Amino acid sequence: MSTGKPKLLFLILIYLTNTTASAQPDFRSYVCGDSGNYTTNSTYQTNLKTTLSTLNTTNSGFGFFNLSIGQGDNRVHSAALCQGDMDPDLCLSCLHDSIIKLPQVCPYKKEAVGYYGRCMLKYSNVEVIGNMLMEGSGILVNIQTASDTDRFVGALDALMNKLKADAAAGDSLLKFATGNTTGSDFETIYGLVQCTPDLSETQCTDCVEDAYSEYLSSGSRGKVGGTVFKPVCRYSYDIQRFYNGSTMVIPAPPPPPILQATPPVLSTQPLNCNRVTY
Ligand SMILES: *[C@@H]1O[C@H](CO)[C@@H](O)[C@H](O)[C@H]1NC(C)=O
Ligand SMILES: *[C@@H]1O[C@H](CO)[C@@H](O)[C@H](O)[C@H]1NC(C)=O
Numbered sequence: 001m002s003t004g005k006p007k008l009l010f011l012i013l014i015y016l017t018n019t020t021a022s023a024q025p026d027f028r029s030y031v032c033g034d035s036g037n038y039t040t041n042s043t044y045q046t047n048l049k050t051t052l053s054t055l056n057t058t059n060s061g062f063g064f065f066n067l068s069i070g071q072g073d074n075r076v077h078s079a080a081l082c083q084g085d086m087d088p089d090l091c092l093s094c095l096h097d098s099i100i101k102l103p104q105v106c107p108y109k110k111e112a113v114g115y116y117g118r119c120m121l122k123y124s125n126v127e128v129i130g131n132m133l134m135e136g137s138g139i140l141v142n143i144q145t146a147s148d149t150d151r152f153v154g155a156l157d158a159l160m161n162k163l164k165a166d167a168a169a170g171d172s173l174l175k176f177a178t179g180n181t182t183g184s185d186f187e188t189i190y191g192l193v194q195c196t197p198d199l200s201e202t203q204c205t206d207c208v209e210d211a212y213s214e215y216l217s218s219g220s221r222g223k224v225g226g227t228v229f230k231p232v233c234r235y236s237y238d239i240q241r242f243y244n245g246s247t248m249v250i251p252a253p254p255p256p257p258i259l260q261a262t263p264p265v266l267s268t269q270p271l272n273c274n275r276v277t278y
């Protein structure tokens with residue numbers, strides 16, 4: 001796996017600093033890429049605006065969106081992914097907020113990725129479809145540690161390995177799997193794995209394994225919940241249910257995760273999760 005560029009692994013403690021600027025909730029995490037800057041009124045900026053304002057019309061039918069616009073160096077590639085069980089209207093609304101928010105938090109960056117809990121938006125001057133190399137992970141960790149760590153991790157790993165295989169075996173429209181198992185104190189562990197549907201089975205597996213490695217590298221083994229967001233996949237688990245699955249239960253927001261304080265941390269304020277609606 002590649003954590004070779006730690007400067008790109010921005011784990012961001014999100015906090016409300018400018019309530020008047022926008023109605024969009026803050027991202028759980030975002031990463032501004034280093035593939036270059038655009039300038040005001042440039043062709044790249046125009047293409048980016050056009051791409052983002054049209055992206056919501058490209059729904060594959062299962063919450064995946066992709067659109068590229070422009071020529072040569074000014075070509076902008078974008079894609080978005082909603083959690084596989086997300087209500088379509090909520091998905092569009094999450095995408096809408098992402099489209100406003102991401103250029104705000106990464107001004108003049110040609111490449112960026114932003115993560116709400118249940119939707120992700122990315123754009124780049126490099127092709128994003130089938131691209132495993134785009135950088136930008138976000139890690140959220142529930143600070144609570146399981147009582148019998150080894151047993152918990154054993155059960156968790158078995159669950160997540162199954163979900164990884166199930167998600168990777170998905171088709172070209174949806175690579176998404178959820179499930180549960182019993183952890184150390186007879187509590188239920190809920191897991192979710194999703195890849196962007198443009199990935200092959202092998203690419204999906206590789207991405208989830210990379211995500212898991214990054215999670216372990218962050219020192220979070222044995223915590224009762226955690227999420228790794230990557231531009232092409234996501235690895236999540238918790239002892240509280242945070243997804244609908246196929247069962248369409250009452251919608252519940254993800255439990256408040258606590259971001260691991262791994263440098264560079266841009267703020268030391270506590271995470272205000274109650275504002276996050278996705
Ligand atoms: C982009 O802008 C940043 C400052 O916002 C600067 O540090 C960086 O060198 C610029 N990158 C390029 C490729 O020009
Ligand atoms: C960008 O375009 C707008 C409208 O054409 C103009 O008012 C503004 O001065 C331009 N800004 C720059 C930095 O060129």
Ligand SMILES: *[C@@H]1O[C@H](CO)[C@@H](O)[C@H](O)[C@H]1NC(C)=O
Binds near residue numbers: 053056057092
């Ligand atoms: C897509 O976004 C545009 C611009 O925000 C908006 O006018 C339009 O209603 C959206 N379409 C859908 C399907 O959400």
Ligand SMILES: *[C@@H]1O[C@H](CO)[C@@H](O)[C@H](O)[C@H]1NC(C)=O
Binds near residue numbers: 085087243248251252
């Ligand atoms: C769960 O599914 C129901 C029915 O489709 C939907 O109304 C609800 O918004 C979904 N919850 C989430 C978190 O997407």
Ligand SMILES: *[C@@H]1O[C@H](CO)[C@@H](O)[C@H](O)[C@H]1NC(C)=O
Binds near residue numbers: 180
């Ligand atoms: C766990 O998943 C099974 C399906 O595999 C489901 O029937 C059951 O309701 C789930 N348990 C909980 C506590 O959500």
Ligand SMILES: *[C@@H]1O[C@H](CO)[C@@H](O)[C@H](O)[C@H]1NC(C)=O
Binds near residue numbers: 058064067172
């Ligand atoms: C991306 O968009 C193109 C053009 O609409 C479409 O043909 C392709 O199937 C999309 N890719 C995925 C993985 O949905």
